[in-house]
Amino acid sequence: MSIPRSKIKDYTQDMATERRRFLSKESASFLDDVGQYSMNPEVFSGNIENFIGVAQVPMGIAGPVKVNGEHAQGEFYIPLATTEGTLVASYNRGMKLTSMAGGVTVHVIDDKMNRAPVFVFEDAGRARDFGIWINEHFAELKELAESTSSVARLFSIEQFAASKIRWLRFNYQCGDAAGQNMVTKATHKACQWILSQQSVGLEYFSLAGNLDTDKKHSYINYLHTRGKRVVAEIRIPDQFIREVMRTDAQTLHNQRKISNVGAIMGGSVNNGAHAANGITAMFIATGQDVANVAESSAAITHADVMSNGDYYFSVTIPSLIVATYGGGTGLPTQRECLELLDCYGRDKVLKFAEIVGAVVLSGDLSLSAAIMADEWVSSHEELGRNREVSY
Numbered sequence: 001m002s003i004p005r006s007k008i009k010d011y012t013q014d015m016a017t018e019r020r021r022f023l024s025k026e027s028a029s030f031l032d033d034v035g036q037y038s039m040n041p042e043v044f045s046g047n048i049e050n051f052i053g054v055a056q057v058p059m060g061i062a063g064p065v066k067v068n069g070e071h072a073q074g075e076f077y078i079p080l081a082t083t084e085g086t087l088v089a090s091y092n093r094g095m096k097l098t099s100m101a102g103g104v105t106v107h108v109i110d111d112k113m114n115r116a117p118v119f120v121f122e123d124a125g126r127a128r129d130f131g132i133w134i135n136e137h138f139a140e141l142k143e144l145a146e147s148t149s150s151v152a153r154l155f156s157i158e159q160f161a162a163s164k165i166r167w168l169r170f171n172y173q174c175g176d177a178a179g180q181n182m183v184t185k186a187t188h189k190a191c192q193w194i195l196s197q198q199s200v201g202l203e204y205f206s207l208a209g210n211l212d213t214d215k216k217h218s219y220i221n222y223l224h225t226r227g228k229r230v231v232a233e234i235r236i237p238d239q240f241i242r243e244v245m246r247t248d249a250q251t252l253h254n255q256r257k258i259s260n261v262g263a264i265m266g267g268s269v270n271n272g273a274h275a276a277n278g279i280t281a282m283f284i285a286t287g288q289d290v291a292n293v294a295e296s297s298a299a300i301t302h303a304d305v306m307s308n309g310d311y312y313f314s315v316t317i318p319s320l321i322v323a324t325y326g327g328g329t330g331l332p333t334q335r336e337c338l339e340l341l342d343c344y345g346r347d348k349v350l351k352f353a354e355i356v357g358a359v360v361l362s363g364d365l366s367l368s369a370a371i372m373a374d375e376w377v378s379s380h381e382e383l384g385r386n387r388e389v390s391y
Contacts, residue, residue: 066103069354094366118209126201227321232357245369287334
């Protein structure tokens with residue numbers, strides 16, 4: 001049987017109830033809790049299809065974390081939506097340490113969103129000539145692409161070649177939106193003009209050739225960035241580490257060197273501790289596209305013990321894809337969480353990215369210290385153990 005739908009009023013309480021009743025008959029299951037929510041279903045239009053209710057994820061607060069950014073300056077309380085016990089407590093402890101040390105310094109050093117169409121020619125020479133032609137006509141392509149949006153700005157087209165295949169990686173800045181849909185529309189307009197020029201020897205075209213690696217990690221994004229490239233760093237006196245984390249700078253640094261080798265052995269995209277935990281919890285709370293964690297959780301961790309005994313620690317997130325406008329950011333609870341950070345709306349995305357960077361660094365320090373202080377297991381036993389529930 002088909003899922004019930006209404007062409008006129010599909011985002012209503014009545015239609016959501018009808019679909020839940022349909023599912024109960026089809027599966028003999030009950031969705032009573034799924035059907036309990038405070039928001040008017042009309043607000044979900046454009047965010048979900050076949051709406052039946054909400055998945056209620058518990059949310060906690062950590063902080064404050066002190067951020068010394070170019071856009072985010074001051075102390076922030078961080079909303080974290082998760083079902084993993086100990087996660088909020090661990091991040092809270094890391095934020096205590098980083099704030100004691102004067103806060104996390106954060107910079108966004110690159111910002112781009114890309115789409116990478118692919119063109120296949122009859123031979124490699126034709127593909128090379130096409131690449132030269134693209135460079136010569138960048139101004140026309142820029143004008144066409146930007147005509148589709150008041151926000152998107154095309155600033156470069158990178159080219160990659162293999163055999164008789166040529167990928168064009170269109171790089172845009174997208175304001176406060178994440179920008180995937182924006183750049184797809186813009187690149188489509190530019191490519192339609194390219195196709196109309198009937199390039200000699202062109203055999204095949206696709207708007208996506210998988211070199212943008214949308215919603216999956218890649219080394220090209222590691223090096224060239226997709227989203228925001230964020231660097232968070234801090235220097236922490238050894239005394240503070242001993243007081244808060246019950247370990248010391250040299251022990252953390254020794255473990256960091258071992259962890260680097262382990263990450264290489266395992267083929268990991270992140271030589272740090274658990275960036276995905278904090279990023280995912282913030283993404284759910286603030287209405288980000290959670291699938292972007294696949295790219296956003298890649299990270300490069302670097303540490304050193306300074307001559308005075310301080311611990312230098314940094315995390316670089318090469319492809320943090322975030323938004324403060326559009327998508328799920330305008331939904332009621334998600335908007336409230338962004339407003340808690342003063343990060344909702346226009347001209348806020350770089351501030352939000354800096355806060356995420358500070359959160360990731362704080363969480364990585366806390367988990368690493370828990371392992372070294374032999375508190376990892378005990379903390380999960382105390383705060384994160386799921387016990388059997390009687391029904």
